[in-house]
Amino acid sequence: MTAWTGTWRLARLALRRDRIMLPVWIVGITLLTWAGVQGVASAYASEAERAAGASFAAANSATRIFDGPASGTDIGSMAMVETMGKLAIYVALMSGQAIIRHTRREEETGRAELVGASVVGRYARLTAALAVAVGASLVLGACVAAVVAANDLPWAGSLLAGATITGVGICFAGIAAVAAQIATTQRGSNAIVGAALGLAFVLRATGDALGTIADGGVRVVSAWPSWLSPIGWAQQVRAFDQDNWGVVALFGALAVVLVAVAYALTSRRDLGAGMVRERSGPASAPAALLSPFGLAWRLQRMQLLAWGCAAACWSAPLGALGDSANDMADASAQLKQLLEAIAPGASMVDLYFAYVMGLLGIVAAAYTVQALLRMRTEEATGRLEPLLSSAVGRRRWLASHAVIAAAGSVVVLLVSGVSGAIGYWAVTGDLGGAVGVIGAATVYVPAVLVVGAFVITAFALAPRWAPAIAWFALAAVLTVSQFGDTFDLPQWALNVSPFTHIPLVPARALTLGPLFWLVGAAAALVALSFAAFRRRDLAIAA
């Protein structure tokens, strides 16, 4: 028996367990690539539009931070600038999570012990996980190359784009392999990978923001921090522009080093142990924890913090971009058409904010859904049972989670509005306009509350189905607001989404009627849910 005995069997087991998860990731990222390339190709029909778009992207610091360094006026390279940064994040998540799922999670749940007691070598589990993640990255790279080439782009650049995606996937497989040796829990390992991904993004964004404009204003030469980040490398490859195949070697080199470190760590530690010692906590509870509300807040607060930060990080640059809405609309006839369809005659900046805050409203609703589904998790795992066996009434428990989710949703919307306003104000100094941005975000509070009330209703009436129903509802709301016009959906279908009824301030005047109706609908659903939850059995085992 060698240290690798059993690798092949474990890899097959991992593939079997991921038979839904990995194909969904691969197909999803491939479709996003296709949509991204399509979008760029149709947005910039003429050479003149491409030149305008590229100089805008090179000159604007917000697009440099969000998308990356402008790389000329070729359709392919412009598509890569707009999509590669996001695709790199998705592939990093796919491959990093796969590694942790098959290594640290197995140890945490004790399954690794069961398997490790059979004929399985010391390195088999890590090797099997790496094989699965690297294999998935290779398949995804091939799919990406194929869909890029399918948009009438040259094969050389398409293959390079695919190789870049694979390279990012392999790098983050390496990072996750090391993270899985360090932390003792799946959550902890995922947090390390998330932090590495965040650092990679920030380094790249800093390097690109500090870069210099070259070649007649359509190219950005990034500063050195971009070269410290795998996501930065993905863009320095500059497929279809410079085709820097040499950069791909960096992915390989980093991955080899990380994997070697992971193997060295795995042979130096016990099964189940990590590199950081478990911290001990307080021996007794603070008074603030000792109520249903206190517990719910403890369970929910990190999640709210994460969503709040994400909303701020997303909204502030979008706000800073607001001033250039006119330039953007001039650069892209498609964007102009999209915005003018919202409210004909309004100013481009107002339309832009109405559109952007509509999106951020749905982001807030996603927080609401996730926060409320925590109730179902508590019930399904059996943690609700001892609570409701104490002197805590069902209504009180439900109310504590509902209040936190509702208040949290308002906070996420306010953070979106305020940080967008600060971004806009920092660029323009226009205080009145900035206040309008806050209004554009907060007007979505009633719509988000209706989504939340719907989730609570699903939880009260059909607990086992609540997660599926809730996420489906959110997807439906997103589809209606983003593609309602594209798909030519009938009006009744549009009306089902609460977001359809929100007045699009600042592009249109604020009308209070629909807001009151929405709040009333939310209140009615919540009242129904409280009555229903009081009457149903706990659904404990999933």
Place this chain on the structure above:
Amino acid sequence: MDAAIVTTDLKKRYGKTTALDGVNLTVETGEIHGFLGPNGAGKSTTIRILLGLIRADAGAVTILGGDPWRDAVALHRRLAYVPGDVNLWPNLTGGEAIDLLASLRGGFDKVRRDEMVERFQLDPTRRCSAYSKGNRQKVAIVAAFASDVELYLLDEPTSGLDPLMESVFQDVVREGASDGRTVLLSSHILSEAESLCDRVSIIREGRIVETGTLDEMRHLTRTSVHVVTARLPVDLAELPGVHDLEMHVDGAAFEVDAEHFDTVLGYLTGCSVLALTSTPPTLEDLFLRHYGDELAKLNGNGNGAGGAR
């Protein structure tokens, strides 16, 4: 005194499965009542109905004089519950979880809580995610017994405890049950029930098949006897109530029904008894009387009553 728990003809179905098929359970105030049955017999379902977490399809429940579905919160202040499978919040420490569970019940004795943590050798500063099953169980037990309540509902509370902690648990239950407090202890560890319980009820396929004190129940079954006599008791086989007789060179081994014990003893005295050991039926014997057929089925032989396949 009124009974602490009375259920009458309790029924509960989950889809096509019948979980409870008419449970009649009475637990007197001040007793430790064992609730025995294998997994899936309906113990946890019954206890969840007693807690008002689920509602019975038919039948009546009274617990501490109230209706657990309607008066859940008021009743829960007067009782404590230890679930069979304790799940805790991974990011809370064990100490925080104890304080939370105990104080949500409405106040607890801090000194008693610390003493219990000490006795169960629990490290309250560790995160619940790092606890083994046994340690999670201890958290729930400590939280329950730190509160001063009238009724303890314990659903297989010791399934993850080691023998040392099991004995600490038994002491804690005995102390808890003094001063007229009531305990309903669901278990499939028969030795535990035998040493703790005043009365037991045996549940099988959603019905109570036997209930009473151990002594009462022993009367319903056989005692095993091993006897050494000067003269061989050759007529034993003729006597009523004697079963499984084995003749030895110096005596005999057999089982005898409780109501014929006296007659048999009288006959043995006539044979000049040199030594006699009589073993009363253990709870396991009582239990297997109700589950013998199932056991036979599981073991693949058809000897048990109704166990033939």
